[in-house]
Amino acid sequence: MLLVEITINAVVHRVSMDGIALDHWWxxxxxxxxxxxxxxxxxxxxxxxxxxxxxxxxxxxxxYAWPPPVTxxxxxxxxxxxxxxxxxxxxxxxxLTSIDRDSVTYALYGTSDDTEILSGTALAGSLVNIVxxxxxxxxxxxxxxxxFSRDPSPAVSYTVQSDTIALGLLSDICAFFxxxxxxxxxxxxxxxxxxxxxxxxxxxxxxFPPSYEMGSPVAKITSDTGDVTISEYPYGADKAVTAYTDVxxxxxxxxxxxxxxxxxxxxxxxxxxxxxxxxxxxxxxWIDTALNKRTQAYIIARSLTYDFDNSEVVVDGEGVLx
Amino acid sequence: xxxxxxNAIANISASGADPEFPASNLxxxxxxxxxxxxxxxxxxxxxxxxxxxxxxxxxxxxSVTVTIFIGQDIxxxxxxxxxxxxxxxxxxxxxxxxxxQLSGVNEGAGWIEWEKINASNTIQLVLDAGEGNIIEAGVxxxxxxxxxxEPEYGLTDGFVDxxxxxELNNGAFYIRKRDVVRKFNGILNFKHALDFYxxxxxxxxxxxxxxxxxxxxxxxxxxxxxxYGRFTSVSSSYDGPNQTTVNxxxxxxx
Numbered sequence: 001m002l003l004v005e006i007t008i009n010a011v012v013h014r015v016s017m018d019g020i021a022l023d024h025w026w027x028x029x030x031x032x033x034x035x036x037x038x039x040x041x042x043x044x045x046x047x048x049x050x051x052x053x054x055x056x057x058x059x060x061x062x063x064y065a066w067p068p069p070v071t072x073x074x075x076x077x078x079x080x081x082x083x084x085x086x087x088x089x090x091x092x093x094x095x096l097t098s099i100d101r102d103s104v105t106y107a108l109y110g111t112s113d114d115t116e117i118l119s120g121t122a123l124a125g126s127l128v129n130i131v132x133x134x135x136x137x138x139x140x141x142x143x144x145x146x147x148f149s150r151d152p153s154p155a156v157s158y159t160v161q162s163d164t165i166a167l168g169l170l171s172d173i174c175a176f177f178x179x180x181x182x183x184x185x186x187x188x189x190x191x192x193x194x195x196x197x198x199x200x201x202x203x204x205x206x207x208f209p210p211s212y213e214m215g216s217p218v219a220k221i222t223s224d225t226g227d228v229t230i231s232e233y234p235y236g237a238d239k240a241v242t243a244y245t246d247v248x249x250x251x252x253x254x255x256x257x258x259x260x261x262x263x264x265x266x267x268x269x270x271x272x273x274x275x276x277x278x279x280x281x282x283x284x285x286w287i288d289t290a291l292n293k294r295t296q297a298y299i300i301a302r303s304l305t306y307d308f309d310n311s312e313v314v315v316d317g318e319g320v321l322x
Numbered sequence: 323x324x325x326x327x328x329n330a331i332a333n334i335s336a337s338g339a340d341p342e343f344p345a346s347n348l349x350x351x352x353x354x355x356x357x358x359x360x361x362x363x364x365x366x367x368x369x370x371x372x373x374x375x376x377x378x379x380x381x382x383x384x385s386v387t388v389t390i391f392i393g394q395d396i397x398x399x400x401x402x403x404x405x406x407x408x409x410x411x412x413x414x415x416x417x418x419x420x421x422x423q424l425s426g427v428n429e430g431a432g433w434i435e436w437e438k439i440n441a442s443n444t445i446q447l448v449l450d451a452g453e454g455n456i457i458e459a460g461v462x463x464x465x466x467x468x469x470x471x472e473p474e475y476g477l478t479d480g481f482v483d484x485x486x487x488x489e490l491n492n493g494a495f496y497i498r499k500r501d502v503v504r505k506f507n508g509i510l511n512f513k514h515a516l517d518f519y520x521x522x523x524x525x526x527x528x529x530x531x532x533x534x535x536x537x538x539x540x541x542x543x544x545x546x547x548x549x550y551g552r553f554t555s556v557s558s559s560y561d562g563p564n565q566t567t568v569n570x571x572x573x574x575x576x
Contacts, residue, residue: 204492
């Protein structure tokens with residue numbers, strides 16, 4: 001159940017799609033809600049930011065605040081049963097986009113961080129230590145959970161070339177080393193894309209027919225240090241990356257990991273919405289007996305789309321079929 | 323068929339109410355938006371205009387005791403009083419009560435009728451939900467009864483199911499159960515044009531797509547015939563000098 005708190009002219013309104021009597025009455029004033037999505041910046045990692053689209057409300061929600069205000073603070077939660085057990089998906093600002101006879105539509109905007117890392121800053125140390133440095137109160141001011149990062153942590157050595165937004169730089173560094181991260185409740189969770197975080201095994205009662213898609217092959221990756229890694233698909237595309245270490249062997253190792261992910265089997269898996277929502281980086285495995293032959297599969301989730309209208313979560317990721 | 327229209331309830335209060343689910347929710351057109359009491363038994367006091375029936379929907383009450391007071395509490399404002407020997411006549415303000423047992427507790431619909439009162443009146447409902455339950459109700463409607471001939475035989479009674487059903491990978495089905503409402507399709511016959519016009523123009527048209535309290539077959543007391551729904555489709559034809567046929571669809575609301 002989707003639970004939305006929207007503050008209209010300083011009055012908090014609790015609304016939902018169905019009309020639910022929990023601890024409070026959540027009025028059925030949501031007409032539609034475009035599926036929120038969290039996904040990594042690259043297939044091989046980076047910052048997994050929550051991306052929200054829009055929400056349409058019944059016009060009579062604004063009976064006492066007409067015309068509807070341009071902006072409203074908004075919090076979006078999900079629960080399968082109780083109000084106290086609701087899981088916060090998003091907190092930010094709703095910005096008015098359209099009014100018509102049937103609905104009032106707002107686009108959703110999250111908070112952004114414009115902390116900068118200055119040109120000339122030298123970053124040297126393990127990836128975990130570098131991420132910890134970024135999380136410091138002087139910069140992103142976040143706690144760090146590195147439980148599921150790689151051990152040993154790859155070595156970073158890089159000098160910032162120009163003033164740059166901290167989150168964007170951190171995203172690029174993590175993606176180079178095939179790590180992703182997401183931020184929740186003030187904590188940055190760092191995850192190794194090669195091994196994932198947590199694991200769930202699905203039975204065939206737990207998912208809808210998946211689609212298995214190989215992306216376009218990548219023939220080679222070339223770093224700005226001149227190192228080159230070649231795949232077994234010479235007809236594929238070429239990719240260029242910025243290397244965040246100056247040791248050639250480490251650059252090649254990192255790029256081989258990227259090739260493994262970019263040329264891996266991809267899958268779009270759809271599972272029913274439930275109390276136990278999957279998380280970014282989670283390893284999800286299943287056996288598909290509906291294909292030509294019995295197939296074992298797993299992916300590391302790099303993108304989650306919460307489709308409340310259709311009561312499902314769409315999971316995209318790369319992994320292995322066998 | 324009987325329809326309560328217009329809803330003549332001016333005000334409704336409860337002896338106890340959860341602050342999140344006040345008595346005013348009983349006047350909202352959404353039965354799911356309930357009033358919830360504090361204990362198993364509460365009293366609703368309803369200030370009403372001209373009335374002859376009351377419909378109560380989506381309640382867990384096992385019994386309803388109804389008392390109707392003609393007129394309302396009458397008193398002078400402060401500092402004013404009658405001269406000696408004169409006082410308000412409140413003879414009709416304390417009639418006997420009638421207790422109804424609601425069958426079909428899970429459905430929670432009740433329909434109570436009395437001889438039409440043309441003046442304003444106060445309706446008192448004492449609702450009891452039974453041991454271990456907190457009393458609640460969704461919608462209350464009271465007012466004048468509009469009576470028509472019963473629907474013709476051939477009335478259909480089905481469901482609209484809002485559940486989500488999707489096929490899983492192994493061919494089994496994932497079902498996310500949501501609300502299921504009842505839907506009726508039937509035919510009314512009007513022998514007199516004036517009755518037909520009253521139905522279409524004085525009752526249906528002003529209410530538009532808002533719901534009505536309907537006793538679908540007034541001759542049958544079962545709860546199954548008491549519906550809070552809207553007429554989603556109405557079409558009529560003049561089939562003879564003394565016959566106008568109305569095809570209708572009645573859809574229960576949430």
